[in-house]
Amino acid sequence: MSRKTTRREFVKGMAAAAAAAAVPVRLARAQARPVRIGFAISETGAYSVGAGITQIPNYILWRDQVNARGGLLVAGEGRRPVEFVRYDDRSEIETGIRLYERLATVDRVDLILPPWGTAMNFAVAPVVSEHEYPMIAPTLSSMQLQDFRLPYVYAILAQPDAQMRALAGLLEYVREQNGYNRVAVLHVADLFGVEHYNELVPRLQSAGFEIVLDRSYPLGVSDLSDVLRGARSSGADIVIGLSYPPDTNLIVNQLSSIGFNPPVLYTAVGTAFPAFRDNFGANSEGVMGVGAWNPKVPYPGAREYFEAHVSHLDREPDRWASASAYASLQILEQAVAEVGLDRRRIKEYIDSNEFQTVIGPVRFVDGVNVVTPGMVGQWQNGEFEVIWPREHATAEPLVPKPAWR
Template structure:
């Protein structure tokens, strides 16, 4: 205040040189403020999209497909001119599959890195852990968490970018019903996604007149499935279905084969969809069913180009995780363009209004942010490769059932 008074009431006239100096200082301060202020639409700096991903840990195989889908999606956005006249840049860290680490990393992304946009990590457990943080900072975030709880209205800035968990294995139950199978043994990993998936399986089975004759959960770090599989086999079910990830799906198959436990149908949620499933199990993979949310032969918008570009960029075929992540980036771009700014509430509202055709199918939400558009399909390992077998309208090969004895 004293400086302000001295400038207003100087004791002697201020020279032209001093006035010019003060003007130069003011201009310099103004330029500095403009260059360090939060990114506006006129800034040439890239729009930064932050997330954590499981690059190491038990779930790293499917999570790396998520990462590559995000990367290819960012490439596509930039090839089309970016967002709001700016390129996009990914900022990501390895959460190692740890919920506590994911929370720390999203805190860093929001408060230290000050990213402009967020997308979600791999796994429902991690999304549930970061949901309160994302909501507190009011950051709109599309998340590839299939369970419904994070999108039940408690966390209004989250939107679901993948098929709802209860719908994952409905096509498997439909297929089993057409074959007249009546009994089911259900093996469930004791984590968030498999537990909710199991509820969906049981509800659909009951609706189709299929009876659960054996049910058991097991810890995520289980390595020996022999006793579990023998108990399931003793119930003589028509089907053995696993609410699983990759490692436990492989473990259950190895134990069933070693113990000569047979069923007419073996199906697993996450596991058979991964290329590693076939390379790890060899001939034992043949005949096994899995669920997928996408397939390279589907006639979805831009799918053939996506597959071609993914192979060129990463030297391997995509799986459904990669396709869903790429579709997430497609939805993010559409929401930001609809919002016309980086205002997070406007972007969240734009997500809820989208009805978008992506490589994974139709992206469409209800007013809670739950996914309504995407569906699931059944694949089967046949002669060492994956074939889409259900529903028949999109199948690349007829389903081969019953499962042959080991």
């Protein structure tokens, strides 16, 4: 560095510096500082199907709607644009944990949004709680998490006990009507499947159902045809898959390809996806699934949300957790508008208020939404109708399901 700077270089450098300094000033005048909202979600891997349908589109829809309104209303500051800091956890739990650590400590985002899936949310929940980020998770369904009492984590979805209570209730009703009593239960060996299994089977047993087949299978399984053959030969009237999207498709596909049409077929995550209906066409008719939500529900904003999802993202929302994902963003938006970006105050606000959302009223007690009941949905004529519990139903159950076509 012994060479002296010439006058010409000095002038050039000053001019460049002045130009560089001028740009941010002008930008800053045009727009308030963005609110940075971070999340890591599965864009690849086994969880990506669900994440890409249930959560990511709703994040994008909400961000674009908020920014179109001039930004997120922050109490005491006015409207600020929303900017995402977004990562792919590749459906790997350890990657997800690392990325949420990073969002909190390196990126230091203002707010965070949850990842997709029970196991992933379960894994990052301690991280976000430690860093005091409120996280309202639309795809977290775990009784175990409630035992941990993580103060900043909220489960907006109906939890395994509520969902399986609804399913058991429906099955008892169907038994009264049609006499179906023999049940085959398959579940994915992932936190979601295990917890739902533990909630369902004791209920069925105490209700006097005969469990004729009971199998678990690993996440990412590629073949269940031999298990389904076993279900057929055991004489099951009711086949229940406590499944994730890829295996939901596998079960329905392989049932039809071995020509077994159980009168009652229930599969879990993924059944409520419009892609399920589009993929199976007439064969989706009568398939029941965990859920449910559809644009016919009587809550303010529900129909508008459905239409905005279709027009903005060019596809329909799924009929279960999509609306919950959007509802969680409505809650966050309302909280920030009332108390600003102080995360402890956001938490206090969420804890102490009831919210009106597209899934109806939501109120959290110990981090769990206690208002929204567990429900069962069923594809009927291209819509995922809510069929149970009766007081929330948008249609009657269709039993037995029509034959495969």
